[in-house]
Amino acid sequence: MSETPTYIGFEEYSEHVPVSIPSAVQQATNRFVSGRAARVAELPQWEELRQIGSDIRLHTIENMDVYLAQLEEKVIAAGGHVHWAETAEDANRIVLQLAKEHNVKTAVKSKSMATEEIGLNHALEHAGIQAIETDLGEYIIQLAGTGPSHIIVPAVHLKKEEVAAIFSEKLDMNAPTDPIELARIAREVLREKFLTAEMGITGGNFLVAETGTLVMVTNEGNGRMCSTMPDLHVAVVGIDKVIPDWESLTVFLKLLARSATGQKLSTYTQFITGPRREEGEFGPKEFHLVLLDNARSNVLKDPIGREVFKCIRCGACANVCPVYKNVGGFAYGSFISGPIGAILSPQMLGTQAARELPYASTLCGACADVCPVKIPIPKLLLHLRRRVAQGDAFALPTISAPIHATATLASLALAQNWIYRLGAHLLPILNPFFRKNNWLSGLPYPISRWTKVRPLPPFSASFRNWWKNVPLKKRNLRDD
Amino acid sequence: MTKAQLFITCLGDQFYTSTLQNMTRILERLGVELVFPPEQTCCGQPLYNNGFEDKTRPVALNFMRAFAKSDAPIIGPSGSCVSMVKHHYPSLFKEGTSEHALAVDIASRIYEFTEYLVNGLKVTDVGAVYPHKVTYHATCHYLREMGLKKEAKTLLNSVKGLEFISLKEEETCCGFGGSFSVTFPEVSRVMMENKVNDIIASGADTVVMCEPGCLVNIAGGLYKAGSKIRAMHIVDLLATKESS
């Protein structure tokens, strides 16, 4: 039974990051970063592609209702079913209902962040249905009972010995530590499930409105299995995944794999339009698309914040983020981590629930440089900080009272020259008490939050005096 | 006679008097007549970056009024502070108001120090002599918000005797991030230590950058690590005339 650990807050988590996490995460991010760089170098029109990708996504966001309506019409015309889920509960209810109608005992799942978002596995297991993750990384963390540490490789924080131990315990066997052997074991165990499961549950990378087509971008083949073997295929997809047409799709397929893993294309890209047409071709008898809203349509109200929906879930932002690389995915406390998580979670879950996330960044901007659809992540982080600090049309402020008071005092002091100058005069009083080797250390709270990590130079504001008192012609001399 | 106004920044003011003196000297030697508006305090970036846009306004107004007294360009030794004024001040005020017009004016004539030297005065050699192994930390706002990708290196290139060594992770954030360093001190610590280790591994005896905030962070980190590597603001390196 899988259960994601209780979220303990970004700062609290970041104070005690397990030792193995940063190096494991960085193994992945380094590989993806160099892969991405090589693939980007091959496409001289990369910057143009990014701009067009951004334009198409923005156009789609601003016309989301039109494209979703068209999508529904086309899916139905292709013989598929469309369900609209306003909340996570609605989505789970719909999937459970379908499972009940089809006497489902086992469901095989391919990787889907939307289903993690709504906690579908819990809901299914609660109803007595076995829901098995089939993407190797997701399968491992499901057995282990932990959450994902990285968007693309969720189990990267586990060493092969740990994976072998998990397999040995949960599968009642003596699992070897060789990753190739472990993958073979997963293949054998899961093959049986693919062939006997009554329902396949997947996510989707894109929904093409033009023809009602679900696009799945995968590498292992489990996505194909889940959407081909069982008689019932249910795809749970966020409404923000809709794109206008196949021409647009060419842009995103060129951007996605290169940005995510440094592949030109992922191993398997499927384009599914409705259920199978002939029994002999294999494929599901029934195709159900569950369109998930779950606060997305509310987020659309914010013309600045909604730019987050341009995201194509490549993970490139996380791969370059120095904060993410040093804390890993668990610190972000939700189904999506890294820089994109820091701007998506506070909007979907609300800034009360996710008020630390917009601040968990130095605003260095490395993410914005690599985002294939040019999401201005630092701009959105600032936008959400404003929401937390002072509130806006979408939420009341949620910043703590002490911080608010500090900001008020700071604003006062910095806006009045005489208060600032007074402070500058007073600060050097601290010097003799805390000075050692021309550095200040051990200062009291709140400056201790700095000095516990590294010392501060002595307070020595004397430029103004120098300017006032040292005549022009003497200023060029070396010693003053 | 070229005229310019000195923007000393709050961190420069508190910790780096000699850097500000050197900046004065370099510019005056280049024939710039300098003005120092004493009413300046801080650009307001710490408040703005924490989301307190409302509380930033009075600080910004104080800044703008201080520098509005002269129409000369404003020069500051900090990519992030200059960027704050240049890229964010206008958005603080409602369009059509006099404050907004003032912000647009101030934003149009504020420059970072290396930007002013290389792109404004078209100076790439200030006659500096620094025969040492020097590495460079590309600070985030200077690099990405201001888009200054080659100015610092152009100036370092002309320094006599300087041997330039690249950092493996030159463009990776040092973990300062303004108040980030006190909001998430442990994450800041790890990022700072990564940067310090990268600097030590480079084999350089000096690391130079264009940002007082990052300098406080990295210099302190190097000291804590027991390293003898000098952390300098580029202004101080460029002001060096004889070997030291």
Added chain:
Amino acid sequence: MTNSILENIRRSLGRTTQISSPQGTLLSLRPTIYEPRLPESADAEIARFLDEIKKLSGVGQKLSPTDIDSALKKLIEDQNIRKATVWETPHLTQLGIAEILNSLGVDLVSPNASKHDMALCDLGITEADYLLPETGTLVLRSSTEKPRAVSLLPRVHLAIVRPEMLRADMHQVFEEAKASNYLVFITGPSRTADIELTVTLGVHGPKNLYVWMMDK
């Protein structure tokens, strides 16, 4: 067509009425990026395609129909093939694939057999509908004649293809095939790097991919 979610979206976007056409131009109609890639010579395209297959750890080669027998014999020996399933398309029938396999002692399973029977096959032989040389991609449709499971369940996938299947880029393929009920792009054998980033082939899909480009 309306419901509460679409209504909420409309409200959020500031619209008071339902519209049936999108506002603003869809910029994807801009010609710059969508200039079709001009293919190089046929030989160059084939070479490029096979080179990409190799880079993906697949085995690609040019082949004459007269060499099919020996090539199949070698594949069966190399990969220890006991059971196989083949698309019953005109071209593969004409090449006599089923007969050759039979004569080599390989059990043939109908491509329309049950998934359980198909899962026992070691080898699945298909053609392709299109080929993309830039990425070494096989594009497959599905039908009773071309079942999906053949390229998915067995651990070895052999695709027997021809030069006329080559297309310059994705745009062309989409133009021709977007009305299909199912398309799959196959770019190399199945792979994962989920355990300590060690690349492993054949997780759920085929482990070995062979592509034979027929020269006649």
